[in-house]
Amino acid sequence: DQQVKQNSPSLSVQEGRISILNCDYTNSMFDYFLWYKKYPAEGPTFLISISSIKDKNEDGRFTVFLNKSAKHLSLHIVPSQPGDSAVYFCAASAFVGSGGSNYKLTFGKGTLLTVNP
């Protein structure tokens, strides 16, 4: 049972245009969401995050939107650049466990973004 779903395995856009990557989740206990970018043979690199008390967070070319009622978030990249070509993972966390604060991440399967020059 996948709690975080990225239904588009791949996305191709032209340089300079907007890239929109989508993510849906099913667990209503999730209250913190993150996007990671991953190049082959490297670990995921943190991009941007959003808390469930917000509906938008912006950092330079990257904006994340959260729609809690729809359990949906999206990552917008404007303008897209060839260096943005990578796999993008959506991740979510909720408080779990006891004995202290611990927040394991649940990831989607990723979306391969290709930005064409």
Added chain:
Amino acid sequence: DTGVSQDPRHKITKRGQNVTFRCDPISEHNRLYWYRQTLGQGPEFLTYFQNEAQLEKSRLLSDRFSAERPKGSFSTLEIQRTEQGDSAMYLCASSPPPGGVTDTQYFGPGTRLTVL
């Protein structure tokens, strides 16, 4: 560079052998996580440490897997009697105190394990 480091980056072993991986978190981070990623999947949580205490283990972590963080700094992940199904990228991440749902996990480059 003061990011999360992992060693080795690649490991090829024969089925039945034991392997050990090391993770050095960002120095001021007291929380450390291990994840496993297989082809076409996102990373899956394996285990979590706060300082030296192992606070949670996934059911994915069978009895052949053991993780330690003896002094609350670096961590090791050992797999005994490796199986071909253990072939994956093993990722380590760390996050800082004081805790709270808004803490971000920062990942290392991973260790690619191939079991022949």
